[in-house]
Amino acid sequence: MPHAPAFHGDGEELLPAGHRVGEWTVVEPIGEGGWATVYAARRATRSEPEGAPEVDDTVALKVLPTAGLAPRQARNVAETARREIELARTAPHPRLVPLLDTLTLTAPDRPALDGAIVLVMERARCTLRDLLATGVDEDRGGRIIAGICEGLAHLHRSGWVHTDLKPENVLIGRDGEVRLSDFGLAIELTGTHGHCAPMGTPDYLPPERWKEPLGEHGVKIRATADIWALGIVVHEVFAAGVPPFPGATPTARSAAAQQYAEGRAALRLAPDVPPFWRALAADCLAPTHAARAPHTAESLLARIRAHQAGRRPRRRSRARVRAGLLALAACAAATATVSALWPHSDRTGHAGRIRVFNAERSCQDRTDRDPGCSLGLAIDPRRPYTAENVVPTRVWHDDTLDADCQLATGLPIIDEEDRTSTLWYRVRLPGPAATAWLPAVRTKDRPTLADCP
Numbered sequence: 139m140p141h142a143p144a145f146h147g148d149g150e151e152l153l154p155a156g157h158r159v160g161e162w163t164v165v166e167p168i169g170e171g172g173w174a175t176v177y178a179a180r181r182a183t184r185s186e187p188e189g190a191p192e193v194d195d196t197v198a199l200k201v202l203p204t205a206g207l208a209p210r211q212a213r214n215v216a217e218t219a220r221r222e223i224e225l226a227r228t229a230p231h232p233r234l235v236p237l238l239d240t241l242t243l244t245a246p247d248r249p250a251l252d253g254a255i256v257l258v259m260e261r262a263r264c265t266l267r268d269l270l271a272t273g274v275d276e277d278r279g280g281r282i283i284a285g286i287c288e289g290l291a292h293l294h295r296s297g298w299v300h301t302d303l304k305p306e307n308v309l310i311g312r313d314g315e316v317r318l319s320d321f322g323l324a325i326e327l328t329g330t331h332g333h334c335a336p337m338g339t340p341d342y343l344p345p346e347r348w349k350e351p352l353g354e355h356g357v358k359i360r361a362t363a364d365i366w367a368l369g370i371v372v373h374e375v376f377a378a379g380v381p382p383f384p385g386a387t388p389t390a391r392s393a394a395a396q397q398y399a400e401g402r403a404a405l406r407l408a409p410d411v412p413p414f415w416r417a418l419a420a421d422c423l424a425p426t427h428a429a430r431a432p433h434t435a436e437s438l439l440a441r442i443r444a445h446q447a448g449r450r451p452r453r454r455s456r457a458r459v460r461a462g463l464l465a466l467a468a469c470a471a472a473t474a475t476v477s478a479l480w481p482h483s484d485r486t487g488h489a490g491r492i493r494v495f496n497a498e499r500s501c502q503d504r505t506d507r508d509p510g511c512s513l514g515l516a517i518d519p520r521r522p523y524t525a526e527n528v529v530p531t532r533v534w535h536d537d538t539l540d541a542d543c544q545l546a547t548g549l550p551i552i553d554e555e556d557r558t559s560t561l562w563y564r565v566r567l568p569g570p571a572a573t574a575w576l577p578a579v580r581t582k583d584r585p586t587l588a589d590c591p
């Protein structure tokens with residue numbers, strides 16, 4: 139017996155459960171966007187022997203209908219699919235949702251869906267919007283924002299701008315990690331910018347977008363558009379889903395954002411956004427492209443990593459200790475040797491000698507060189523201050539180091555008290571020509587040293 143057709147609220151026909159799409163069988167609809175309906179589906183032919191434990195092999199089928207569309211709309215849909223496929227092919231990354239296959243739907247008995255383009259994707263557990271509805275604590279929120287920054291940094295390095303970053307397009311994979319999705323509006327840059335159709339989600343569009351002239355190729359777009367959208371998302375994550383600009387409708391909120399960008403209103407972020415994330419959101423929401431440009435996804439990620447590294451010892455949940463394993467492994471290796479490298483508690487304060495300062499209060503009085511209280515020295519002060527960019531040797535509060543020169547223009551580092559500095563000191567390590575870098579926020583001393591070559 140034929141299935142009775144099912145429809146969306148807007149009257150669009152849905153694929154019924156059990157419908158075969160290539161090697162997949164539709165289970166149920168799980169999401170809907172402006173262009174597509176997304177279904178959970180599972181492999182039609184399972185190879186496991188009878189009685190084998192059930193594995194969750196469901197995928198997500200994004201079905202983009204093309205039938206009955208005006209030629210221009212059909213071109214848009216085809217272009218949307220082309221972008222998704224091109225990006226997945228040329229720039230795969232663990233923080234982007236993997237595209238497993240592409241198909242054309244055959245459904246002669248459903249003319250509205252026949253010939254639709256189908257993108258087969260890894261199925262996510264939920265979207266960030268779903269998570270916001272249930273509440274996200276500060277640590278989880280921080281990890282999600284870091285994941286978004288990793289995805290954006292990769293996209294931008296690869297020459298792409300997402301252009302439609304919003305909580306609906308941030309998926310949470312079954313491993314709990316972020317997967318950016320929906321690259322239908324993603325733009326490949328030529329040099330510093332690209333052009334896109336005048337589309338997008340008003341709440342997440344940067345203020346300059348409303349003023350950009352519409353040329354023959356569309357409106358100008360740069361990576362800073364994603365950074366603005368990131369600022370809105372950061373605010374929503376830490377303010378229980380509330381957007382930073384006031385207004386009951388997207389139009390009212392866009393108008394408020396433009397008033398702020400024109401200097402006619404102040405940026406008023408919700409008081410519940412914690413200080414570190416307020417500062418980060420405010421930088422992402424700098425009012426112009428030029429003011430936002432220094433805050434790249436890469437540099438924001440470095441700030442977040444430094445912030446998270448500083449928070450880690452404060453509260454020791456099991457999950458946090460596990461997350462910090464990499465850093466602690468490096469500490470453990472260095473603990474035995476580091477005490478001998480520098481005399482402890484040398485308070486001479488001569489120029490060229492700097493004393494390490496750990497803003498974490500509970501670490502300041504400890505003399506046992508607890509690994510959780512150790513601080514990292516960077517290999518390269520211009521690269522993100524992450525585990526890969528840290529020498530194995532660790533330092534502790536009150537250690538004194540020999541510094542031989544300084545760099546005023548390193549990566550900005552924010553400490554736990556929200557002090558920011560781009561100043562770094564090059565310090566000498568034992569061994570021939572061995573050096574590493576200490577961010578100036580990690581010392582209270584300010585010797586004036588020669589600029590490093």
Ligand SMILES: Nc1ncnc2c1ncn2[C@@H]1O[C@H](COP(=O)(O)OP(=O)(O)OP(=O)(O)O)[C@@H](O)[C@H]1O
Pocket residue numbers: 168169170171172173174175176198200235259260261262263264265306307309319320322
């Ligand atoms: N891989 C996935 N796993 C689970 N759910 C997904 C997946 N991809 C999309 N969804 C769900 O489907 C919804 C719509 O998907 P998507 O945003 O890609 O469609 P769209 O038509 O391109 O949307 P838009 O109108 O924002 O451009 C998402 O918000 C999400 O809820």
